[in-house]
Amino acid sequence: MHVCGFSHVAVSWLEFQTHHSGRITAWKPSRWRNANGIRAEVKFVKPDEAKKLVTEEGYAVVDVRDRTQFERARIKSCYHVPLFIENKDNDIGTIVLRTVHNNFSGLFFGLPFTKPNPEFTESVKNQFSAGSKLLLVCQEGLRSAAAANKLEKAGFENIACITSGLQSVPPGTFDSEGKTELQDAGKAGLVTVQGKISAVLGTVLICKSYTYAGQTPST
Known part of the structure; x- marks a missing residue:
């Protein structure tokens, strides 16, 4: 899966490393095949192409952002299954990290202190079959790519992501709701x-x- 790819089907070859804030910080090659022995694929598309997948090809929109960004702005009738959830654990290590985060990233960027959602894949599987057509969206494109990686390994075969995420979607491309435009939900x-x-x-x-x-x- 080539994260920088544009408007083409690309093979998923990456494993992602994440920061506690929910940002993807690095990735490395990882070769694998799905349960059928077939290498799964994911489409990386531009915003206008993503709109056609939804309106013409029946793709369901799955928003994998955290709750705060989702509440600021979202595509109408989308499904919300966050890849990261707010970390409210109270062990000493987590408390220290959360305090540091809230004093810096949280203060300047409005980002919640998060951790990987352990129920992400199961939540998607409970709502969709492996053959479902899914358009995964996030703010910058990295979380949706990481989510696609997880779902492909779980057997999903028809997955698409918007290159560069919702921040690249022009106003009016999708019917949206919330208090801001889709491209501004990360601000x-x-x-x-x-x-x-x-x-x-x-x-x-x-x-x-x-x-x-x-x-x-x-x-």
């Missing part, structure tokens, strides 16, 4: 606040430059 925390402050400061500086030049900025 939160101080990064969002900083972006708004930068926009305001930029506007002020532009207005000031026009004032010094004796001009009035057009609206």
Whole structure:
């Protein structure tokens, strides 16, 4: 499975390493075959191609993002099966890691402290047969690729992912719901606040430059 592939069917050859925040941090080659002895495949498609898979070929959308991003924006009528879930364990090691996370990644990026969902594959299998057509979506494309890897090993044969994830989907491509656009669902925390402050400061500086030049900025 070539993560950087575009608009083609690619063979899945990767194992993924994950960070506690739920981000895929690395991957390595891993050769395997499914239960039938056939090497499974996954489609990596562009947003417009993904829309056709759903509307014309009957693919079901499975959103594998965490709960917070899913609640911010999601494709209508999708199924939510998170690849990572919030880690509320209370052992000393987890408490320390969660505190560090909340003071940095959680504060700046609005990311929850998560762990792999041990019931991910079974949850999908309880809702879909191995022959089901599934479009897996996440925010940046890496979690959906990792989810595809797991489901292929479990025997699923008709899987597609959006290259670069929902962040690359133009507004209006899918019917969506939530309080923001699909491509913005990953933005939160101080990064969002900083972006708004930068926009305001930029506007002020532009207005000031026009004032010094004796001009009035057009609206």
